[in-house]
Amino acid sequence: xxxxxxxxxxxxxxxxxxxxxxxxxxxxxxxxxxxxxxxxxxxxxxxxxxxxxxxxxxxxxxxxxxxxxxxxxxxxxxxxxxxxxxxxxxxxxxxxxxxxxxxxxxxxxxxxxxxxxxxxxxxxxxxxxxxxxxxxxxxxxxxxxxxxxxxxxxxxxxxxxxxxxxxxxxxxxxxxxxxxxxxxxxxxxxxxxxxxxxxxxxxxxxxxxxxxxxxxxxxxxxxxxxxxxxxxxxxxxxxxxxxxxxxxxxxxxxxxxxxxxxxxxxxxxxxxxxxxxxxxxxxxxxxxxxxxxxxxxxxxxxxxxxxxxxxxxxxxxxxxxxxxxxxxxxxxxxxxxx
Amino acid sequence: xxxxxxxxxxxxxxxxxxxxxxxxxxxxxxxxxxxxxxxxxxxxxxxxxxxxxxxxxxxxxxxxxxxxxxxxxxxxxxxxxxxxxxxxxxxxxxxxxxxxxxxxxxxxxxxxxxxxxxxxxxxxxxxxxxxxxxxxxxxxxxxxxxxxxxxxxxxxxxxxxxxxxxxxxxxxxxxxxxxxxxxxxxxxxxxxxxxxxxxxxxxxxxxxxxxxxxxxxxxxxxxxxxxxxxxxxxxxxxxxxxxxxxxxxxxxxxxxxxxxxxxxxxxxxxxxxxxxxxxxxxxxxxxxxxxxxxxxxxxxxxxxxxxxxxxxxxxxxxxxxxxxxxxx
Numbered sequence: 001x002x003x004x005x006x007x008x009x010x011x012x013x014x015x016x017x018x019x020x021x022x023x024x025x026x027x028x029x030x031x032x033x034x035x036x037x038x039x040x041x042x043x044x045x046x047x048x049x050x051x052x053x054x055x056x057x058x059x060x061x062x063x064x065x066x067x068x069x070x071x072x073x074x075x076x077x078x079x080x081x082x083x084x085x086x087x088x089x090x091x092x093x094x095x096x097x098x099x100x101x102x103x104x105x106x107x108x109x110x111x112x113x114x115x116x117x118x119x120x121x122x123x124x125x126x127x128x129x130x131x132x133x134x135x136x137x138x139x140x141x142x143x144x145x146x147x148x149x150x151x152x153x154x155x156x157x158x159x160x161x162x163x164x165x166x167x168x169x170x171x172x173x174x175x176x177x178x179x180x181x182x183x184x185x186x187x188x189x190x191x192x193x194x195x196x197x198x199x200x201x202x203x204x205x206x207x208x209x210x211x212x213x214x215x216x217x218x219x220x221x222x223x224x225x226x227x228x229x230x231x232x233x234x235x236x237x238x239x240x241x242x243x244x245x246x247x248x249x250x251x252x253x254x255x256x257x258x259x260x261x262x263x264x265x266x267x268x269x270x271x272x273x274x275x276x277x278x279x280x281x282x283x284x285x286x287x288x289x290x291x292x293x294x295x296x297x298x299x300x301x302x303x304x305x306x307x308x309x310x311x312x313x314x315x316x317x318x319x320x321x322x323x324x325x326x327x328x329x330x331x332x333x334x335x336x337x338x
Numbered sequence: 339x340x341x342x343x344x345x346x347x348x349x350x351x352x353x354x355x356x357x358x359x360x361x362x363x364x365x366x367x368x369x370x371x372x373x374x375x376x377x378x379x380x381x382x383x384x385x386x387x388x389x390x391x392x393x394x395x396x397x398x399x400x401x402x403x404x405x406x407x408x409x410x411x412x413x414x415x416x417x418x419x420x421x422x423x424x425x426x427x428x429x430x431x432x433x434x435x436x437x438x439x440x441x442x443x444x445x446x447x448x449x450x451x452x453x454x455x456x457x458x459x460x461x462x463x464x465x466x467x468x469x470x471x472x473x474x475x476x477x478x479x480x481x482x483x484x485x486x487x488x489x490x491x492x493x494x495x496x497x498x499x500x501x502x503x504x505x506x507x508x509x510x511x512x513x514x515x516x517x518x519x520x521x522x523x524x525x526x527x528x529x530x531x532x533x534x535x536x537x538x539x540x541x542x543x544x545x546x547x548x549x550x551x552x553x554x555x556x557x558x559x560x561x562x563x564x565x566x567x568x569x570x571x572x573x574x575x576x577x578x579x580x581x582x583x584x585x586x587x588x589x590x591x592x593x594x595x596x597x598x599x600x601x602x603x604x605x606x607x608x609x610x611x612x613x614x615x616x617x618x619x620x621x622x623x624x625x626x627x628x629x630x631x632x633x634x635x636x637x638x639x640x641x642x643x644x645x646x647x648x649x650x651x652x653x654x655x656x657x658x659x660x661x662x663x664x665x666x
Contacts, residue, residue: 045354076467077352132610136653136654137657138650138653138654138655139601139606139607139608141409141469141597141607142597142598142601142607142649142653143653144652145580145597145598145649146598146644146645146646146648146649146650146653147595147650148646149642149643149645149646149649150642150643150646150650152639152642153639153640153641153642153643153644153645153646154411154639154640154643156642157637157639157640157643168385189555190576206421214660236552240447262651266477269470269473273470274418279467279470280467306435309485311480311481311484312485313481313627314477314478314480314481314483315477315478315480315481315482317474317477318473318475318476318477318478318481319474319478321461321470321473321474321477322466322470322471325460325464325465325466325467325470325471326460329464330463
């Protein structure tokens with residue numbers, strides 16, 4: 001992240017304040033500010049139901065943003081996460097209902113198999129993206145864009161846009177609406193994914209390789225890092241996290257839908273950017289992206305409570321994105337030239 | 339190709355490149371025509387020409403920013419927003435059709451310049467990644483163009499507009515194609531023969547070098563984004579006149595279509611490559627493909643799948659052919 005500035009005693013406080021703000025403090029302050037203001041204007045904000053809603057949305061968004069973040073750290077974008085969510089949703093529902101008709105008494109096995117297949121195919125789609133980007137050095141933008149078109153076409157062709165029903169209550173209630181230790185299951189899964197990503201980034205060789213490849217692919221290759229494998233792995237993880245999101249949403253809604261996930265491409269990139277992930281690659285931390293996801297969920301919840309037209313919410317999302325980047329620029333004073 | 343355009347000999351190279359890129363389109367067209375003879379009918383050929391010219395104009399705008407190593411995701415919503423706003427502005431002058439048409443065109447282009455200036459300010463002056471800047475302006479424009487009229491089209495245009503921008507013809511060629519042809523020629527001169535155009539190529543291939551060579555990188559980038567949005571806005575005026583109403587959904591998926599067309603035509607996302615001919619070749623490819631699939635009655639979802647697959651295949655083919663030519 002930002003280089004430690006030489007801390008002269010006189011400037012210690014401002015330097016530290018700058019460092020705090022530049023490293024996610026500003027997002028934290030904004031989160032508190034929005035929470036307080038919303039709570040004052042709309043006391044409903046503090047209802048248990050509403051708080052749980054914000055947490056659920058944050059969890060869902062942060063899961064998919066973890067994959068997006070990794071891809072952005074290696075210097076790419078994954079525009080296919082949205083359609084992978086829809087694809088995983090349809091696949092889970094179709095496989096689960098088919099298996100249940102075939103073996104009605106083995107609900108648990110059907111659920112596990114369907115989830116495993118959806119996860120595997122999400123990772124497989126990501127892998128194809130990764131191979132095209134790494135081996136053929138095609139532009140990540142074009143590859144994931146074209147992949148979106150292919151997957152969306154396939155998903156809609158199979159379902160004709162009609163929701164797929166027929167999943168057991170064990171799945172829809174057990175995963176989508178249940179609580180583990182007093183916390184919604186979705187939030188538990190979200191926390192697990194974020195904690196795993198933090199651990200991978202801080203403790204594993206793969207995590208360090210991701211940063212290295214993102215900062216300088218040529219130097220990484222020359223120092224013996226398996227650059228192609230790292231690239232393929234990050235795209236596969238992005239597909240996997242998108243599939244997890246798709247499965248969780250499917251469980252919550254209770255049907256497989258080919259229209260799910262449309263906004264996740266933008267939102268996951270926005271969460272990453274607000275979370276300080278550099279668009280040039282090479283930097284980004286899971287815990288800050290989690291803050292970014294919380295911030296975005298909070299903003300949209302707050303706008304919903306204040307009954308702001310949902311069409312205007314995209315305007316706010318766009319403005320937030322630009323403001324986040326300008327602010328980062330202001331703090332770092334980064335200039336490439338001139 | 340970037341360097342190739344500079345010299346006289348290089349110009350010939352781009353023509354060969356253009357022919358290479360047009361060949362798959364011709365083969366595809368022949369295939370569709372064989373399967374469904376209606377594809378080769380005169381009325382469909384005019385249809386293809388008209389659709390190609392609209393898409394080519396938008397793609398041209400996209401190419402201008404692509405060759406500076408940027409991109410414009412907001413181009414589709416620029417078209418939508420310009421369409422709605424210019425239609426609304428024209429309705430204020432419904433008493434005087436002549437003035438109304440002028441106001442319509444001026445507003446559309448003005449909106450284009452403003453949006454291009456907005457994008458360009460963040461990309462060029464503040465040096466923020468164009469992907470995120472234009473993604474943000476995409477969302478802002480989406481909100482504006484869908485709320486400004488509550489999502490309803492603005493209709494009731496003076497008939498003069500239709501006769502001026504849609505139905506008239508110059509030497510038997512429909513006026514939209516003539517206008518777009520003129521814009522293409524002007525942009526070709528600008529990109530290939532002017533210092534501004536050549537600087538854009540240099541900025542796209544090597545920004546530091548362009549800066550070191552004394553080029554005002556920021557001003558040129560700003561100019562590129564304004565040019566892109568203005569071309570899109572002219573296209574918006576032509577499309578709006580044709581549709582007969584200001585449509586908030588008219589731009590739709592143009593961002594992805596134009597980027598795909600530009601890349602198929604030979605522009606590169608990393609910048610420095612592409613020109614007016616890439617816009618033309620790419621737009622022709624995309625139009626012939628979707629027109630042929632429509633007439634062959636292929637399911638819309640399968641079409642979407644095919645387009646994605648064909649983009650990937652064309653990228654792979656392009657990459658492989660570049661590889662072999664580099665090693666030989």
